[in-house]
Amino acid sequence: MxxxxxxxxxxxxxxxxxxxxxxxxxxxxxxxxxxxxxxxxxxxxxxxxxxxxxxxxxxxxxxxxxxxxxxxxxxxxxxxxxxxLQALIDLGRAARARCAAKVLAVTGSVGKTSTKEMLRTVLEFQGRTHASVASYNNHWGVPLTLARMPADTQFAIFEIGMNHPGEIAPLSEMVQPHVVMITTVAPAHMEAFESLEGIAREKADIVAGLMPGGAAILPADVPTIDILVQAALAKGATIVGFGETADAFRLTALEMHHDVTVIQARLRGAPAVLRLNTLGRHFAVNAMGVLAAVEALSGDPTRAAVDLFRWHPPAGRGRRETVSLDPADTNAYFELIDDAYNANPASMAAALEVLAASDRQEQTRQGPRRIAILGDMLELGQEEAQIHAQLAGNNHLLTLDVVHCVGPRMRACYDALPAAIRGRWVQEAQELASGLGELIAPGDRVLVKGSLGSKVSLIVDLIRNLGHRSQP
Missing domain, CATH: 3.40.1390.10 (MurE/MurF, N-terminal domain)
Structure with a gap:
């Protein structure tokens, strides 16, 4: 058709x-x-x-x-x-009007795209599902995603982002979601906002287009939760919390193994054990929100809890790959964690926790090293130098073997690093190409993390070119 x-x-x-x-x-x-x-x-x-x-x-x-x-x-x-552009918006609105799908809109300072992809993965087993491509979450990406939505869609997931105040509400009003979800509120795009509370108020505008009788899935652990709750109540939304302090969808404990995160949870009071086919506390917390969202969309959260294991992080957002240096030698490989699409203090801390947790029991002085290549975090405002310097005191970072830094802002982190783990600092990403092969050895686990503008994705490509890659 x-x-x-x-x-x-x-x-x-x-x-x-x-x-x-x-x-x-x-x-x-x-x-x-x-x-x-x-x-x-x-x-x-x-x-x-x-x-x-x-x-x-x-x-x-x-x-x-x-x-x-x-x-x-x-x-x-x-x-x-x-x-x-207006015509594309008109097409999007017409597509929304002719479609009877259950619609969800997701926003947040961190984790929008990975959460959207989690939702896509689990809902595809419950009905015809349509979702944003990549990070199409702005003034043209949202109407484009709407315009691409088939009329017989049963579940639709839209990612909504922002860089400046006033961007989220009109996009939510365009989408007209039945359910909205906020992954978290954290320091990001601080150049455009005076405070974390300002960011929370903007994220809370996701409820602007919420359909009557709709639900708001909110992160219980954030300090600005009251702002989110008040906005949802003002819209008449049913509020469902998720996180480590939530009542409805609570993460109670987790263990991170080589390639699996095992989650212990209480879902509406009932104990449950779930698995993610990747590492990360942040992924585990957002998985709780995904299950809450599936329930609010009248889906089956029990089935979704099982299907979560089918999900893998998108490229650039924590995806793990094995890079073989010699196909003839099964021991000649290292692991790459590609998290080079974006970075702010919250996502940086989450990525460092993943790297620090990887196979701790195998880490010895002679064993595999954990290496971080960190690029600038952008749009942090006047305190960017202090924020980068504070990163050097992160408890997970301090357990690593080597930390390399990329970019003028990340120089503040590099200067504050303990000498024992201080690697190289370069002004621009391509400068690390020289001698890159000497920085990585078989058995290493290498995290590359930075804002898109830091161009550390170039380093990811160079690392891949050292061998033959595959997902673990």
């Missing part, structure tokens, strides 16, 4: 198209466009109109444009509108 016909798209956007067409997907990028997609010519870093001809050559069913670009035939299937 077609996702959009020319008639439906014209009705939704008020645009004009001279020829009929049917689209089976929606794309904003010719590099990933599939035949049959509607190409949306957004204007961002580059003007999408410059790629309309290429999109049509690659088999696009039609293009959503503000004008007919040069080199495009007058008979080409163009849906012409006054404003492409």
């Amino acid at each position: 077609a996702l959009w016909t020319a008639f439906e798209a014209q009705a939704a956007t008020g645009g004009y198209c001279a020829a009929p067409w049917e689209a089976y997907g929606v794309s904003i990028d010719t590099r990933t466009l599939q035949p049959g997609d509607l190409f949306v010519a957004l204007t961002a870093a580059r003007d999408g109109h410059d790629f309309v001809a290429q999109a049509l050559e690659k088999g696009a069913a039609a293009a959503l444009v503000e004008r007919r670009p040069d080199g495009v035939a007058e008979t080409a299937p163009l849906l012409i509108v006054p404003d492409v």
Whole structure:
């Protein structure tokens, strides 16, 4: 069944198209466009109109444009509108209106994408599920995800993010969720907010579009929980808490082994044991929220608790990989933890806990080393130097064997590190390429963590190139 016909798209956007067409997907990028997609010519870093001809050559069913670009035939299937972004928003709203799915919106300072993917994984076994791709959580990512939603979707999960005040509420109002979830409130994007309380108030705006009778899944352990609760109560939401101090979905204990986190929990008072196929207290806490959300969506949390083990962290967000240095030698390998997509103090502490907990019983002076390569944490405001310096006193970091630092902000951490674990410091990520192979030995466990702008993902790629990788 077609996702959009020319008639439906014209009705939704008020645009004009001279020829009929049917689209089976929606794309904003010719590099990933599939035949049959509607190409949306957004204007961002580059003007999408410059790629309309290429999109049509690659088999696009039609293009959503503000004008007919040069080199495009007058008979080409163009849906012409006054404003492409507004038309995409209109498509998204129309898609939401025609769909009877149970809808969830998730936000938070840390863990939005991994939690969204957890939800996608467990709900796919309970019904037709649609979710945001990657981190499409902003003013164009949310309407694009809506516009891609098939009419027969049963569960829909939307990630909503922000960099500045006032961004979350209009996106929530667009999504109109039945359930909202806040993963946590932590110092992130502090350049745009005066305080942690300001961040909490912005995150609490996720309830702005909540449908009547909806539920709010809230992190019980955060110090700003009262702000979140008051916002949810003002919207008339049913409040469900999760976390280590929650009543409804409580994490009571956990053990982290080589590749598994074993969780002991109380779910609505009943004891339960769950497993995650990865390491991390932060993942375990958010798993409690996922089960609460599944229940609120009228799904089966018992089935979801079992299916959580099927989930793996997305690339750049704590994914573990084994890199083989010599396929002929089963001992010539090391482990890479790719957490290079984003970083703030909370997520950095969580990642260091994972690395510190990895196979402690095997750690000896002659045994495998635990190595951290840490890049700058961005958008922390005036206290960024102090925050980076304080990282050097993290209890989990102090148990590591070597810490390398990348970026001008991370210099403050490097200078404060104990000499015994201080590795290299470089101004830019690519500088670590020189001699990288000498920094890693067989048996090591290597964490790469930093904000996207620190470009430590380049180091992840270089490490992978040292051998042959696979997920453990």
